[in-house]
Amino acid sequence: MKIEQYKLLEKSLLKDFINSLIPIANVYAPVSKGFNNYVFQNIKSADEVSIKYIPTIIPPKKFFLPKKENILQFFIEDELKVEPVTEYENLIIFGVHTCDIAGIKCLNMVLSDKPKDTAYLIRKKHVTIIGIECNDYCDEYASCSFVGAHMPTTGYDLMFTELSEYFIVHIHSSKGMDIIEKTDIFKDASIAQLEELKILRNNKMKIFNNEIPTERRYLPDLFDRSFNANVWKELEQKCLSCGNCTAVCPTCYCFDIKEEVDLTLKAGERYRVWFSCQLDPFAKVAGGHDFRKERSARQRHRFYRKFRYHIDRYGMVFCTGCGRCSRTCMAKINLKEVLTSLIRESEAKIWRKWL
Amino acid sequence: MAKVVIKDSPYNLKKAKILDVKTLTEKEKLFKLVFEDKTWLDFEPGQFIMVSLMGIGEIPVSICSSPLNRHYFEICVRAVGKVTNSLHKLKAGDIIGVRGPYGNGFPIKSLEGHDLLIIAGGLGIAPLRSLILYSIDNRRDFGEIHILFGCKTPGELLFEDEIEEWSKRLDIHFACTVDRADPDWKGNVGLITSLIPGVDIDPLRTYAAVVGPPVMYKFVIKELLAKGLPVDQILLSFERHMKCGMGKCGRCQIQNLYCCKDGPVFTFKEIMDMAEAL
Ligand SMILES: Cc1cc2nc3c(=O)[nH]c(=O)nc-3n(C[C@H](O)[C@H](O)[C@H](O)COP(=O)(O)OP(=O)(O)OC[C@H]3O[C@@H](n4cnc5c(N)ncnc54)[C@H](O)[C@@H]3O)c2cc1C
Ligand code: SF4
Ligand code: SF4
Ligand code: FES
Numbered sequence: 001m002k003i004e005q006y007k008l009l010e011k012s013l014l015k016d017f018i019n020s021l022i023p024i025a026n027v028y029a030p031v032s033k034g035f036n037n038y039v040f041q042n043i044k045s046a047d048e049v050s051i052k053y054i055p056t057i058i059p060p061k062k063f064f065l066p067k068k069e070n071i072l073q074f075f076i077e078d079e080l081k082v083e084p085v086t087e088y089e090n091l092i093i094f095g096v097h098t099c100d101i102a103g104i105k106c107l108n109m110v111l112s113d114k115p116k117d118t119a120y121l122i123r124k125k126h127v128t129i130i131g132i133e134c135n136d137y138c139d140e141y142a143s144c145s146f147v148g149a150h151m152p153t154t155g156y157d158l159m160f161t162e163l164s165e166y167f168i169v170h171i172h173s174s175k176g177m178d179i180i181e182k183t184d185i186f187k188d189a190s191i192a193q194l195e196e197l198k199i200l201r202n203n204k205m206k207i208f209n210n211e212i213p214t215e216r217r218y219l220p221d222l223f224d225r226s227f228n229a230n231v232w233k234e235l236e237q238k239c240l241s242c243g244n245c246t247a248v249c250p251t252c253y254c255f256d257i258k259e260e261v262d263l264t265l266k267a268g269e270r271y272r273v274w275f276s277c278q279l280d281p282f283a284k285v286a287g288g289h290d291f292r293k294e295r296s297a298r299q300r301h302r303f304y305r306k307f308r309y310h311i312d313r314y315g316m317v318f319c320t321g322c323g324r325c326s327r328t329c330m331a332k333i334n335l336k337e338v339l340t341s342l343i344r345e346s347e348a349k350i351w352r353k354w355l
Numbered sequence: 356m357a358k359v360v361i362k363d364s365p366y367n368l369k370k371a372k373i374l375d376v377k378t379l380t381e382k383e384k385l386f387k388l389v390f391e392d393k394t395w396l397d398f399e400p401g402q403f404i405m406v407s408l409m410g411i412g413e414i415p416v417s418i419c420s421s422p423l424n425r426h427y428f429e430i431c432v433r434a435v436g437k438v439t440n441s442l443h444k445l446k447a448g449d450i451i452g453v454r455g456p457y458g459n460g461f462p463i464k465s466l467e468g469h470d471l472l473i474i475a476g477g478l479g480i481a482p483l484r485s486l487i488l489y490s491i492d493n494r495r496d497f498g499e500i501h502i503l504f505g506c507k508t509p510g511e512l513l514f515e516d517e518i519e520e521w522s523k524r525l526d527i528h529f530a531c532t533v534d535r536a537d538p539d540w541k542g543n544v545g546l547i548t549s550l551i552p553g554v555d556i557d558p559l560r561t562y563a564a565v566v567g568p569p570v571m572y573k574f575v576i577k578e579l580l581a582k583g584l585p586v587d588q589i590l591l592s593f594e595r596h597m598k599c600g601m602g603k604c605g606r607c608q609i610q611n612l613y614c615c616k617d618g619p620v621f622t623f624k625e626i627m628d629m630a631e632a633l
Contacts, residue, residue: 071364071366072364072366072367072368072409074409074410076409076410079450080370080409080450080452082367082368082370082409082452083360084360084361084362084364084366084367085358085359085360085361085364086358086359086361086364087356087357087358087359088356088357088359089356089357110603111603113602115365115601116365117365117603118361118363118364118365119361119364122359122361227630253603253605254604254605254606255598255599255603255604255605256598256604256606257413257598257599257604258412259409259410259411259412261410265410268409268410270366270407270409270413272598272604275604275605275606277605277608281596282596282606283595283596283606283631284596285569285594285595285596286435286594287568287569289569291595291609291631292631297631301608304610304611305605305608308611309608309610309611312611313611
């Protein structure tokens with residue numbers, strides 16, 4: 001910890017800080033919608049913001065990979081003209097939890113892999129991420145500690161952590177520094193607060209217990225043994241194939257590509273739009289055959305994409321433990337329970353071999 | 356929101372001009388294409404391109420000409436739906452959008468020095484024609500070349516002129532069969548699998564390249580294994596729905612493999628234990 005990278009903010013000044021961002025860029029922050037629902041929304045005043053919130057309905061992926069996004073526009077005049085396009089805005093997302101920062105890191109990994117997704121990279125460059133550290137669990141659905149997303153590491157410009165007297169702010173980029181320097185409300189941090197931060201983090205290790213009865217490093221092995229597990233068959237009976245779990249997931253990025261022609265029939269757009277492996281035509285091929293017809297196969301695919309396939313391809317677990325999929329599921333399919341059942345089933349099989 | 360034009364977008368299209376359209380059968384047409392900017396499509400046999408008709412859609416299509424042909428490239432398209440039917444309405448001089456090439460084609464470098472057993476079912480001849488033309492252009496780099504071609508009826512036989520020529524060549528063993536004959540048909544009748552036991556190959560020296568409708572694979576592979584071909588010398592090209600062609604949209608995923616990026620050509624070894632593959 002380099003002390004120069006840390007600043008202090010009086011707790012009572014947090015609103016002043018948020019208000020100081022509004023002239024700089026479009027600011028998005030968690031806003032309560034009632035019934036314990038929160039949304040990252042454009043704010044005009046700090047009064048709208050919920051500093052304490054459980055993960056928003058839709059994660060910040062919507063700023064990086066919008067639900068619907070034009071990728072090409074075309075004009076048919078004397079001759080065909082095609083222009084690849086993208087839209088972006090300078091924006092600051094305030095109050096991002098570490099799980100959602102982990103989600104953005106997953107998207108970065110995929111979309112900056114070759115061939116690079118230029119539109120994504122342009123948009124990403126114009127986003128400033130200001131995090132807020134969770135000192136305790138948001139609710140019982142979270143499994144962020146299992147995947148190691150409960151502690152701030154990288155992926156943000158500024159990170160706010162609440163101490164007893166102050167917010168301590170970690171400045172992680174020059175973009176973050178510029179924002180801090182725009183106001184005079186920050187104080188220098190001293191050794192005492194850095195000590196307090198260390199103690200807080202140590203305490204967090206006790207509060208955030210691994211939520212799943214295995215370790216992350218055993219995931220490949222667990223999943224390699226579980227392709228034909230009964231757990232998937234049980235999901236067949238429950239899942240409604242609504243696709244909500246993938247829409248709200250910060251690391252789900254599958255999309256469809258479609259197009260629209262305007263009324264003149266001389267111009268139009270090609271766009272990409274979120275799609276889901278849980279929905280019907282996703283894995284259909286010519287001739288009508290569907291390689292993942294059963295809902296169990298689709299759910300299995302979802303879990304393997306989170307916990308197995310991308311470990312080989314990108315070296316990362318593609319679950320941030322945010323708990324959104326479990327919170328949103330009408331059929332009450334719970335990620336922590338599914339993983340726990342998989343472990344139990346796989347252990348039972350191993351024991352049987354020894355008996 | 357600011358809007359920018361991003362020329363280096365991976366979704367950008369190159370304009371290709373149709374030089375010629377040839378009707379091959381009732382359902383298939385062959386399109387001869389060149390890029391308007393006179394650049395050359397640099398590809399490997401077995402790779403595909405994304406073909407665009409603006410306002411209608413974009414589809415994956417195999418390149419069916421020889422990669423050594425620097426004058427034009429060709430695609431053979433079967434009219435099955437929206438984009439393919441619209442393509443069939445186009446004429447010489449019309450412009451389409453193209454991006455690519457994409458995917459892993461046939462591993463030419465591994466194939467060289469070996470015998471080839473090329474097995475095409477129906478439209479599967481399209482990507483394989485590229486391999487056949489390549490191996491003819493580089494004939495001395497390959498050992499024996501066997502081509503087995505099957506389709507439902509004689510009327511569905513693609514590239515008839517070329518087949519005639521291949522069957523006359525002394526340096527190629529060519530056999531063809533139809534599921535159902537018509538009165539004029541003088542060749543073999545029966546499924547393509549019936550031709551396999553008869554081909555005279557040294558299985559350890561031979562690479563088989565198989566492309567056809569999904570139902571064909573299981574039966575053909577069984578015959579090839581019975582002949583003693585090693586699992587990593589059986590090459591298959593897979594078809595999935597594809598939207599991006601770049602391993603992003605997730606549409607073509609077969610477990611941990613992206614058909615568009617890791618394939619479409621896979622060795623049987625890579626996928627033999629994989630549910631959802633065949
Ligand atoms: C790697 C690859 C190579 C191919 N090579 C050729 C070729 O050389 N010649 C040829 O005629 N066809 C080829 N195809 C198939 C071709 O892409 C589809 O026939 C085409 O996409 C159908 O589009 P459509 O708009 O005409 O049909 P639609 O009206 O969209 O649908 C008709 C049928 O085509 C299937 N289909 C639709 N979109 C796609 C898509 N994006 N990818 C795959 N299947 C789709 C649908 O499942 C449906 O059964 C290839 C497909 C792949 C994946
Ligand atoms: S798991 Fe739940 S949220 Fe996901 S598709 Fe099934 S019913 Fe919908
Ligand atoms: S799988 Fe569920 S818990 Fe994991 S990142 Fe996606 S929504 Fe969050
Ligand atoms: S076509 Fe998009 S991932 Fe393969």
